[in-house]
Amino acid sequence: MAKPVGAVTRGTTNPNRLRRVDAFLAYRCGALLADAEDPLVVDLGYGATPVTAVELWARLAATVRPDVRVVGLEIDPERVAAAQPDADPPGLEFRRGGFELAGLRPVVVRAFNVLRQYAEDEVAAAWRAMTAGGAFLVEGTCDELGRIATWACVDSTGPRSLTFSARLAALDHPATFAERLPKALIHRNVPGEPVYDLMRALGRAWDSSATPFGARQRWLATVARLRDEGLPVLDGPARWRLGELSVPWPETAAGPILH
Structure with missing residues (x-):
């Protein structure tokens, strides 16, 4: 081998x-x-x-x-x-x-x-x-x-x-995701990069979706707000209720990563 x-x-x-x-x-x-x-x-x-x-x-x-x-x-x-x-x-x-x-x-x-x-x-x-x-x-x-x-x-x-x-009960704020971004994106979370705009939009939606009904309802409201703002959210409520959010890959300002 x-x-x-x-x-x-x-x-x-x-x-x-x-x-x-x-x-x-x-x-x-x-x-x-x-x-x-x-x-x-x-x-x-x-x-x-x-x-x-x-x-x-x-x-x-x-x-x-x-x-x-x-x-x-x-x-x-x-x-x-x-x-x-x-x-x-x-x-x-x-x-x-x-x-x-x-x-x-x-x-x-x-x-x-x-x-x-x-x-x-x-x-x-x-x-x-x-x-x-x-x-x-x-x-x-x-x-x-x-x-x-x-x-x-x-x-x-x-x-x-x-x-x-x-795990939504452990999520204090979506900004926490920043330090766990895939290697292809983690250093691109800076102004001028699409992933930076995505992270800011996610944070704003979370901040605007406070509710007394728990973390899951807040997350669902966050996803709904992102959709209303025009973000092409993938999958559906069954996945969102699990604490997931999938979106099309945010291209980098430098162009496609793979090629």
């Missing part, structure tokens, strides 16, 4: 840290996996322990199709070796690999809290490598407990959407 592409990252993780993105992945990619001849998902950079890869397999097997396959990839061979005892289900395994995906051709790739540890100018090449074989990529970052997260949906043509996701 060719040498894995990438660098060893810190590898910190926690059980249930990626539950929010897993639920979204089952929703957004469920049809892709259901229709696939080989329903293969790659979990790239699962970390020092394989717990989130194990959880991903269990959730997809229960909600999408029982024969789904999940391959966890890590560059560090010691992490791969340490994960082998957890490869008990026939649909779960662990291999050494990086952005080249160990030569696999998955339907979906999840890469979370990985590119956050790279330089911004390395993002486009990593996206191209992970989507070159036709995979649908969900790439993003979250806090240590998985209560605040953002992610990009990317295909071979480039980034398609940006999702904000929060």
Whole structure:
């Protein structure tokens, strides 16, 4: 096998840290996996322990199709070796690999809290490598407990959407999302950039939607206000009630990121 592409990252993780993105992945990619001849998902950079890869397999097997396959990839061979005892289900395994995906051709790739540890100018090449074989990529970052997260949906043509996701009871203000933006956007949250305008609009809508009826109602009112202002909000109330907001990918002032 060719040498894995990438660098060893810190590898910190926690059980249930990626539950929010897993639920979204089952929703957004469920049809892709259901229709696939080989329903293969790659979990790239699962970390020092394989717990989130194990959880991903269990959730997809229960909600999408029982024969789904999940391959966890890590560059560090010691992490791969340490994960082998957890490869008990026939649909779960662990291999050494990086952005080249160990030569696999998955339907979906999840890469979370990985590119956050790279330089911004390395993002486009990593996206191209992970989507070159036709995979649908969900790439993003979250806090240590998985209560605040953002992610990009990317295909071979480039980034398609940006999702904000929060445990609403823990959300003090949407400005909290700024420090968890995907690497492609986190340094572009400055005046003159579309993501900056998006974050300001989200904050204004939240500030104008205070209600005595709780955080969920405030979030729903925030999303409604954004729609009324003309923001092309994706999905529908069932997702919004979960604390999600997906919008078309905000292009950068410098132009498309992938190409």
